[in-house]
Amino acid sequence: MWVYEKRLEYPVRVERTDLRMAKYLFAQYGGPDSELSAAVRYLNQRYTIPTNRAKGLLTDIGTEEMAHWEIIGTMIYKLTQGAPVEELEKAGLGAHFVEHDRALFPHDAAGVPWTAAYIQAHGDPIADLHEDMASEQKARVTYEHLIRMTDDPGIIDTLRFLREREVVHFQRFGEALNYVHEYMESRKYY
Amino acid sequence: MSHRQMHRQAQLPKEQYDLLREIMQVGFVVVELQLYLDTHPNDRQALRLYNESAMCYHRLIMEYQRKYGMLMAHSPDGTEEWRWIGSPWPWEINYR
Ligand SMILES: [Fe+2]
Numbered sequence: 001m002w003v004y005e006k007r008l009e010y011p012v013r014v015e016r017t018d019l020r021m022a023k024y025l026f027a028q029y030g031g032p033d034s035e036l037s038a039a040v041r042y043l044n045q046r047y048t049i050p051t052n053r054a055k056g057l058l059t060d061i062g063t064e065e066m067a068h069w070e071i072i073g074t075m076i077y078k079l080t081q082g083a084p085v086e087e088l089e090k091a092g093l094g095a096h097f098v099e100h101d102r103a104l105f106p107h108d109a110a111g112v113p114w115t116a117a118y119i120q121a122h123g124d125p126i127a128d129l130h131e132d133m134a135s136e137q138k139a140r141v142t143y144e145h146l147i148r149m150t151d152d153p154g155i156i157d158t159l160r161f162l163r164e165r166e167v168v169h170f171q172r173f174g175e176a177l178n179y180v181h182e183y184m185e186s187r188k189y190y
Numbered sequence: 191m192s193h194r195q196m197h198r199q200a201q202l203p204k205e206q207y208d209l210l211r212e213i214m215q216v217g218f219v220v221v222e223l224q225l226y227l228d229t230h231p232n233d234r235q236a237l238r239l240y241n242e243s244a245m246c247y248h249r250l251i252m253e254y255q256r257k258y259g260m261l262m263a264h265s266p267d268g269t270e271e272w273r274w275i276g277s278p279w280p281w282e283i284n285y286r
Contacts, residue, residue, distance in 0.1 A: 004263045006277065007210060009218065011285035056228040064221060074281040078199075154285075168225065175229035 009067040010161045013154030014078040019091030021150050022079035023109060028072045030106030030114035033138040035072055039065035041119040041135060048123045051183050054176045061169050068162055073104055129177040136170035200278035206258055213250045219243045
């Protein structure tokens with residue numbers, strides 16, 4: 001089970017309404033390499049991964065990704081709420097308004113809805129952990145692209161935090177992969 | 191109700207906000223050490239740091255909850271009112 005803490009993992013400082021940036025941030029809310037994909041991928045893979053280290057890591061990183069999804073949602077919410085329809089339309093969020101008003105929805109920066117086809121689970125620890133490491137790198141580079149699209153110091157600060165987390169997650173998954181290799185070698189010989 | 195009315199942004203009093211930020215900082219140390227320990231379970235020094243940080247974290251949470259109401263679901267709230275839904279939601283707080 002999970003227990004909700006009524007706080008963000010990291011603060012979201014927003015200087016002003018910026019609909020253009022909000023539209024881009026949907027990449028990390030419901031895009032292929034989004035925080036949503038990360039959370040579902042890890043929390044779904046953990047049942048069949050063989051080592052306790054990897055089970056712990058998938059559970060704990062998957063949980064942290066849910067907190068990151070909340071941070072991205074908070075950013076989009078703060079950047080869009082109260083914006084007039086004409087402004088939403090000008091920023092390319094007209095179609096979003098028609099289908100969702102100012103509600104959030106897990107789609108990517110271009111409006112394509114989230115799909116489980118973005119993620120995989122092979123039941124093979126080597127394949128799964130490699131997928132996880134790749135997804136952390138893809139999320140890292142998406143954050144780097146997002147950082148280039150804004151000059152709002154508050155947004156940049158939060159995006160840098162999230163980018164850094166992807167680097168740490170990549171590192172931890174790499175360590176879990178090395179241990180899985182050792183584990184599989186030892187099973188071969190004994 | 192118009193959108194502007196529904197759009198709430200709450201300015202927490204300085205003392206409450208500072209405590210919340212401290213909880214966020216110490217909470218982050220706990221998360222980071224937990225991930226590290228998942229792949230370094232035999233690192234005694236990290237485990238000691240984890241225990242210290244987690245203890246500090248829970249002290250801060252208790253202090254916050256005593257003063258301002260529940261922060262963590264399923265916590266006891268000794269007052270007469272249900273403060274859980276009274277405090278601003280994380281996306282409604284004006285961070286500074
Ligand atoms: Fe991540």
